[in-house]
Amino acid sequence: MEIKKSKKSIVIFVILLIIIGAVIGIIIYRNGTRRAISDIPDPVQTETLGDTAFRLDGFDVVVNYMYEYDIEALVVHTKDYLGFDIGDQMSRRDFGLAWGGVAEYNEYIDFHWNQYDRYLSWKIDSLQELDNVGGEKYINSHCSNNHIIPANDEVSKNIWFVRTGDHIRLKGYLVNVDATRSDRSNFTWHSSTTRTDIGNGACEVIYVTDIIWL
16 A cells, blocks of 8 residues: 555656746746847838727737838847736737847847836946947847737737847737727827837837748
């Protein structure tokens, strides 16, 4: 009897070790690695018209297209938002993206990337490092925080595989989101349409139709 109990305990222990190992492996994988990539061009946006509508959590949501958007970039950080408000349900992940000199020097310079409350921030250890990438203004115009709204099931699945260090291309639209509910609750998200702004309202809201790993 004791032998059977001992064997059962060993089996349970081994299963727990496998589960813990798998969880740690997933965390390490999803954290990604710091990487630098040169010659990534600026994003391309083309004025357009159109919209899509759907219902989410009791809200009637209208996604208005302002620009077709095509961005090739280095992923410098990702952030998951798993709450229950409509913003989190619509966009479960933000991508911190960089291109140009910022992507090229991302290994040489430790930017200390961070994302919180739907913002992307960076810090450096020495102001002298700014000289390598043309100063603070250049950095801010060659990185962005992006609220990712999946346009289809495939994109919705693929966003979870994007990690720091990935070289990706996103296709879709820069959008304004307007959502209303019968109790008069409302939600709005208006995308930035320039790469030179900073602070509140500077994030790109992208209705993503395709994710490509490069």
